[in-house]
Amino acid sequence: MNAIDTIYALSSGALPSGVAVIRLSGPASRTAAEALVGPIPEPRIAALRSFRDSSGTLLDRGLVLHFPGPASFTGEDCVELHLHGGRATVAAVVTCLKAMEGLRQADAGEFSRRAFQNGKLDLTAAEGLSDLIAAQTEMQRRLALEHAEGGVAALYASWSKRLTFARAMIEAELDFADEDDVPGSVSETIWSDMKVLRQELADHTQMARAGEVVRDGLKVVIAGAPNVGKSSLINYLARRELAIVTDVPGTTRDILTIDIDLDGYVVHFYDTAGLRETEELVEIEGIRRAQKAMQHADLVLWVREAGSDKDSGEFVKELTVPVIAVRSKADLADVNNVADGSFAISTRSGQGVSELLDAIKGYLPDLAGHGGLAVPSRERHREELTSCLRSIDEALQKSTAGGLEIAAEYLRQASLALGRLTGQVDIEALLDVIFSEFCVGK
Numbered sequence: 001m002n003a004i005d006t007i008y009a010l011s012s013g014a015l016p017s018g019v020a021v022i023r024l025s026g027p028a029s030r031t032a033a034e035a036l037v038g039p040i041p042e043p044r045i046a047a048l049r050s051f052r053d054s055s056g057t058l059l060d061r062g063l064v065l066h067f068p069g070p071a072s073f074t075g076e077d078c079v080e081l082h083l084h085g086g087r088a089t090v091a092a093v094v095t096c097l098k099a100m101e102g103l104r105q106a107d108a109g110e111f112s113r114r115a116f117q118n119g120k121l122d123l124t125a126a127e128g129l130s131d132l133i134a135a136q137t138e139m140q141r142r143l144a145l146e147h148a149e150g151g152v153a154a155l156y157a158s159w160s161k162r163l164t165f166a167r168a169m170i171e172a173e174l175d176f177a178d179e180d181d182v183p184g185s186v187s188e189t190i191w192s193d194m195k196v197l198r199q200e201l202a203d204h205t206q207m208a209r210a211g212e213v214v215r216d217g218l219k220v221v222i223a224g225a226p227n228v229g230k231s232s233l234i235n236y237l238a239r240r241e242l243a244i245v246t247d248v249p250g251t252t253r254d255i256l257t258i259d260i261d262l263d264g265y266v267v268h269f270y271d272t273a274g275l276r277e278t279e280e281l282v283e284i285e286g287i288r289r290a291q292k293a294m295q296h297a298d299l300v301l302w303v304r305e306a307g308s309d310k311d312s313g314e315f316v317k318e319l320t321v322p323v324i325a326v327r328s329k330a331d332l333a334d335v336n337n338v339a340d341g342s343f344a345i346s347t348r349s350g351q352g353v354s355e356l357l358d359a360i361k362g363y364l365p366d367l368a369g370h371g372g373l374a375v376p377s378r379e380r381h382r383e384e385l386t387s388c389l390r391s392i393d394e395a396l397q398k399s400t401a402g403g404l405e406i407a408a409e410y411l412r413q414a415s416l417a418l419g420r421l422t423g424q425v426d427i428e429a430l431l432d433v434i435f436s437e438f439c440v441g442k
């Protein structure tokens, strides 16, 4: 096996900036930093140093921090160089690092990957960290931080432990059932705990949709017949002329989108082509895209003119997603929120728009009462959790049907699903538990 490379990268943001941080990780971090700044400060104590190239020319002055492994983010020896954030300053220091033996530029996510490989964080926490960096709204930040801090990792680790214990007990019962020094039937307590675990898992998996909406945003599609004011609405929400607005029916063809921060949640609004029967090729494609967007939406705003009884409801009839009925151009028709429950709005006067936004908030996930944000947030989580749940269901069924060996195998599948979720499929753990709980070899 090759020796571990020492990697470096600019870990702070785009240049120029007040301060730039170059991070090094790997066995040569310390010697590399020494070559640049001379003696390295005490661990975890920042000290001011002069950065010099190999000929002794001063490049910059800044702070140096040393985190000896394993007590570092990656678990390896790490050094942070805090420089002035000028492009040329950073380039000069990077040129020096590049020339050093055993050093190379880090790949994307490589520091976190090393942290994961060194057991500093599990996969869900690593994902949380990347979400935290991408977070744009308060709820995204809170969800990502919960994951990055190991909120779901701790939950999965505790479930994994229960599964491993259950499997160990069953294995022992299968292997040593005729020996005296193994406790009698452990099955009853084990299976009742598996039932409890099943319920916890089901409740948790049920929150996946909500978690995904927090992370990815709520998709709201503005749809309706041509000329009803869909593009005017998205422009009003965007507070700029994003979409072309004319009084020619069929103006919008492509889907346009904006993101809005509603109460800390990301909401994506989509403006779509007006829906109608048409022979026009480009418009047909626009309408096809509009209908596809409606099917994939979390919510459709179905816009009709307040003063008109034109319906074209055939386009929403088949929809399985929730629909809010909106009556547009209320300034012309002199209507308020009408009896059919629709929202009368005007993008001319602004009437009704904030009430409409309040109604949309009703479709944002309600995470209160769920004990925080330790909820699944990605499709990957949902898939592995569902697979885990399915295996536990099968195991519970087989446990009563007398197929203890098959039941144990299903529990193993459940463990594997959790292991894939956290990135820690660990077979050794099973053996450890058997021997520590039962002292079989006494």
Ligand SMILES: Nc1nc2c(ncn2[C@@H]2O[C@H](COP(=O)(O)OP(=O)(O)OP(=O)(O)O)[C@@H](O)[C@H]2O)c(=O)[nH]1
Pocket: 225, 226, 227, 228, 229, 230, 231, 232, 233, 244, 245, 246, 247, 248, 249, 250, 251, 252, 253, 272, 273, 274, 275, 328, 329, 330, 331, 332, 345, 346, 347, 348, 349
């Ligand atoms: N009085 C009044 N006119 C509006 C309002 N909203 C839109 N309009 C007008 O209605 C016409 C059509 O508006 P658009 O926003 O382009 O309508 P659309 O639904 O996007 O139309 P298509 O893209 O063709 O499907 C324009 O002339 C707008 O100025 C409103 O609230 N009040």
Ligand SMILES: [Mg+2]
Pocket: 230, 231, 232, 243, 244, 251, 252, 271, 272, 273, 274
């Ligand atoms: Mg339009």
